[in-house]
Amino acid sequence: MPGETNLETLLATMAPRLHDEAFAYVTITPGKPEPDGLEPVLRFEEPEGTTLVVPRRQALQSGLDPVFACKMITLEVHSALEAVGFLAALLPPLAAAGIGVNPVSAYFHDHLLVPADRAGEAVAILEGIAEKARGGLG
Template sequence: MTTGETNLNTLLKNMTPVLNDGDYVYCTTSSLSNINTDAIIAFFKEQEAVTLILKKETADRLNLEYSYIAAWITLTIHSSLEAPGLTAAFATALANENISCNVVAAYYHDHIFVAKKDAERAMLTLRKLAE
């Protein structure tokens, strides 16, 4: 199994952000028993509840509350979970543009959720960072 890229300069130069279609929301639930796990983008079990990231239409269909509608950006380079600095670099670049980001590091890629209204500016910022 490959472990991904660790060199920060290589990661930044080749991160190639892709804006996924759709609107995404963060919700909480006490149980996953009534939710088809195929519909879940990501979840994390916290002490208080299970946090879910879902397509907005899935949350609406399940009558789950949310207050934040996000766009989902995937950095397509296979980054190592041990690569230092990548999250700090793109989070700082986005913060400098007053764009909040919520990051999910998965095995192959980093995923960034930004407010829907900031999606295009975030993509521009990430592309500039890669230059």
């Protein structure tokens, strides 16, 4: 299943879904084991350490130092990994509103990690973009 590549279709059908869970970023020093009980939604290996995005409560329970308390917005459209311009169309309006975004592209969907206290505003901006794009498809 290759996913959608048409930019207008992606924008019109993105269906942003805000997750209830609060997440945070943590890092594990190279050579140290990952604490038990973590259920990361993202793991990325860098020379300086392993970055994990985990439920914030799990980070605190594990004694880790969580940073960037955030919420995840999943764009429900199955976007193709080779799609051009999708995130480029979404990030400037969020930046103009002063909302920092850490985007993650996975196999089926794109996910946006935004400050927890701005998540509702971010969803409203994305829904506005989708509504405008739906008008363009008609």
